[in-house]
Amino acid sequence: MNEQRIVVKIGSSSLTSEHGGLNREQVRFFAEELRTLRQAGYQIVLVTSGAVAAGFRQMGYEQRPKLLHEKQAAAAVGQALLMQAYQEYLLPYGISAAQILLTRQDFASRKRGHNAYMTIEELLKLGVIPIVNENDTVSIDELKFGDNDTLSALVANLVHASQLIIVTDMDGLYTEDPRKNPHATRFDVIEQITDEIYSYAGGAGSAVGTGGMRSKLDAARIAMRGGVKAFVGRIAEPHDLMKTVQGDGRGTYFETHQHGLPVKKQWLGFHSTPLGRVVVDEGAEQALLDRGSSLLPAGVKSIHGEFHPGDVVEVTNLRGEVLGRGIVNYDHEQLSQVAGLSTPDVLKRCEVSRIEVIHRDEWVTLRSL
Ligand SMILES: Nc1ncnc2c1ncn2[C@@H]1O[C@H](COP(=O)(O)OP(=O)(O)O)[C@@H](O)[C@H]1O
Numbered sequence: 001m002n003e004q005r006i007v008v009k010i011g012s013s014s015l016t017s018e019h020g021g022l023n024r025e026q027v028r029f030f031a032e033e034l035r036t037l038r039q040a041g042y043q044i045v046l047v048t049s050g051a052v053a054a055g056f057r058q059m060g061y062e063q064r065p066k067l068l069h070e071k072q073a074a075a076a077v078g079q080a081l082l083m084q085a086y087q088e089y090l091l092p093y094g095i096s097a098a099q100i101l102l103t104r105q106d107f108a109s110r111k112r113g114h115n116a117y118m119t120i121e122e123l124l125k126l127g128v129i130p131i132v133n134e135n136d137t138v139s140i141d142e143l144k145f146g147d148n149d150t151l152s153a154l155v156a157n158l159v160h161a162s163q164l165i166i167v168t169d170m171d172g173l174y175t176e177d178p179r180k181n182p183h184a185t186r187f188d189v190i191e192q193i194t195d196e197i198y199s200y201a202g203g204a205g206s207a208v209g210t211g212g213m214r215s216k217l218d219a220a221r222i223a224m225r226g227g228v229k230a231f232v233g234r235i236a237e238p239h240d241l242m243k244t245v246q247g248d249g250r251g252t253y254f255e256t257h258q259h260g261l262p263v264k265k266q267w268l269g270f271h272s273t274p275l276g277r278v279v280v281d282e283g284a285e286q287a288l289l290d291r292g293s294s295l296l297p298a299g300v301k302s303i304h305g306e307f308h309p310g311d312v313v314e315v316t317n318l319r320g321e322v323l324g325r326g327i328v329n330y331d332h333e334q335l336s337q338v339a340g341l342s343t344p345d346v347l348k349r350c351e352v353s354r355i356e357v358i359h360r361d362e363w364v365t366l367r368s369l
Pocket residue numbers: 010011012013014147167168169170172173174175176177178179200201202203204205206208209210211212213214
């Protein structure tokens with residue numbers, strides 16, 4: 001964990017003018033805020049949206065396009081405009097900006113993720129601000145992050161940041177979208193993102209935003225799991241960003257007591273593709289979540305999907321709630337035969353290289369954050 005390293009994510013809603021299009025004054029304002037942080041000794045990675053918003057007006061679309069290829073075309077034009085604007089406002093302070101475009105696949109491949117990490121490390125060492133966005137041109141529909149909230153959380157974990165600041169047009173999470181209910185009340189601090197917390201979050205509030213509060217909660221969860229404290233809120237007045245980093249921001253803080261995840265476990269938890277699902281009983285649930293134990297055949301209730309030793313499976317409890325993911329040591333047929341059996345009975349029945357269904361070192365908890 002790097003105490004002085006902050007990832008700041010700025011959403012389209014904070015960077016666009018009323019009718020769409022890039023609001024350059026806003027870019028200038030955020031560049032000033034970043035400069036203040038930099039001069040105070042912080043290392044900053046910026047994840048910024050706004051490429052589609054910046055591009056579509058220039059291309060003659062009346063409103064933010066809906067079709068993928070239109071959005072990709074708008075982003076290709078807008079990304080250059082976006083970078084140009086940040087450079088223009090950062091360079092006079094002697095701060096260089098670097099463009100980093102990433103896709104989900106870059107995180108799924110440990111090699112590519114590592115390359116991105118090494119590049120960002122080098123840039124930070126040189127005092128450059130890496131400016132990250134999704135590589136919209138090559139992202140295909142089902143693999144897209146769609147919004148940059150998730151991307152920012154993955155970046156925060158990748159670079160072992162101490163905080164993830166998600167800037168949006170609303171000053172935090174409310175009990176309901178304040179655009180719909182002005183009497184909704186705000187959460188100042190959240191320590192656990194439960195299903196109830198999720199139920200308060202709605203979709204995007206404007207024509208330019210994408211993920212709404214739901215995707216910000218997804219992002220906060222990923223960050224918290226990686227040991228990164230998160231914040232969702234507004235940065236509107238000079239020095240707001242610094243105040244926010246120091247704990248006095250206008251929004252909701254998401255505290256975490258988790259430790260940072262090693263890269264292998266980040267991959268397992270957030271980028272791997274589970275090939276099956278293993279349902280466990282209450283005793284196994286407690287063993288996995290509270291005691292950090294391995295999963296043994298005795299706790300397995302049922303098996304779904306087809307998998308082989310070394311594959312990733314998702315583990316759920318009897319209520320269907322996801323507890324985590326792990327690398328399984330059995331194939332699905334073998335596991336069906338030994339589900340619910342004690343260790344001596346398993347050993348009597350078949351030959352296994354490891355008795356654990358999932359070893360604790362190859363397990364990531366995704367529940368109770
Ligand atoms: N419970 C909630 N509390 C606060 N805002 C909410 C809530 N549910 C939905 N929203 C909406 O989420 C919007 C922010 O998300 P989004 O439009 O995707 O912004 P961005 O472009 O900054 O990512 C707010 O403008 C708000 O209308």
